[in-house]
Amino acid sequence: MRASEKAYTTLRSDIVDWRLPPGTVLAEVELSARLGVSRTPVREALARLSAEGLAEPQSGRGTVVSGISLDHVDELFELRSALECRAAELAANKRDPEVFLELHRQLGDAGRLITDADPARHDYYRLAGELDTAIDTAAGNHYLAQALKGLRVHLVRVRRLSKDNPARLRDAAREHADIALAIANGNAVVASAATTVHLDNSLRRLLAGRAAP
Template identity: 65%
Template sequence: MRASDRAYAALRDDIIEWRLLPGTVLAEVEQSERLGVSRTPLREALSRLTAEGLTTAAGGRGVVVTDISLEDIDELFELRETLECKAAALAAERGDAALFLQIQKELLEAPDLISGADPARHDYYVLVGRLDEAIDAAISNSYLAQAMRSLRVHLVRVRRLAADDAARLTAAAAEHAAIAEAIAARNPRLAEAATTVHLHRSLSHVKATHTPH
């Protein structure tokens, strides 16, 4: 693995997991020493992060970790609704029904995963990730898929702000199952509606449990 990839992955993780807080200046020498790589690959990592919007170039003063305000969350979900509703509708038109039926079945059993031993709910998030990937593949539109992927980076960051209690996760699993069901039923409008419902519930939950730092 390239040094620039390691630096990118490490910084990205630190930002997403809120170990590097918004406003933190990422000085090149400092970070390159911390991560054990030279300045050259580190700069490439910072370039990629800036292109994704996780950091912002602060002219002459290095790059700083981008902030996410409450307005940002609203904007983020506005775009997310636009993209994911369209994606769900397209998936319903073009997707493989059997695959989504299978994912729906697993999602209906998700409460077992959530109440399980793992406090990080790793298996649950993997399952949700599989739904995302299935939709990405079904739409067969690389530009749309790319736009959604770049959004998800920011969304994972926001998710870390909310208290992911078991009750909310169980409800979210049911909402995801409804989306998968609608896609499997090849009903674009229903898939779109189910996505809208899910995203609004998610947004409400995030805003309700949002703990200002």
């Protein structure tokens, strides 16, 4: 892996997972020492992160991790709906049924993954990520997949601002299972509708979290 790619991958992961929270100064010298690379790869990585909206220049401080809030979450979901519904339709037309039947089975049993023993819900979110990947692969549209990849980064960061509600996550798992089954059955209309239902419920939950004291 190239030094700039290594720096970018590490910093991107740290930002998305909030190991580097919003407002953190991304100083080239310190990052170079921490990552074990020269300043040039770090500079290239910061340029890529800035292009993705994960970092931004701030007067007097250099480059910092960009801020994020729930104020514009509805705009994110408008774009998400357009992209994910279309991806689900394409996946339903091109899918490997066995892949999505297995995801349907696992998601239907996902309630057991949402426990207090895993407060970050890593196992559940990993499974949801597997569904995203399967849909992207089945859809077979490189540009659509790239657009969704960039969008999901910001959605993961937004999710950290809201409280994970176990009951809502269990509902979300069932919604994901419905999407997987519709795709497995090759029903593009139902796959898109199931995706719409899931996104609408997810947005309502996020907005409710924003309104809560």
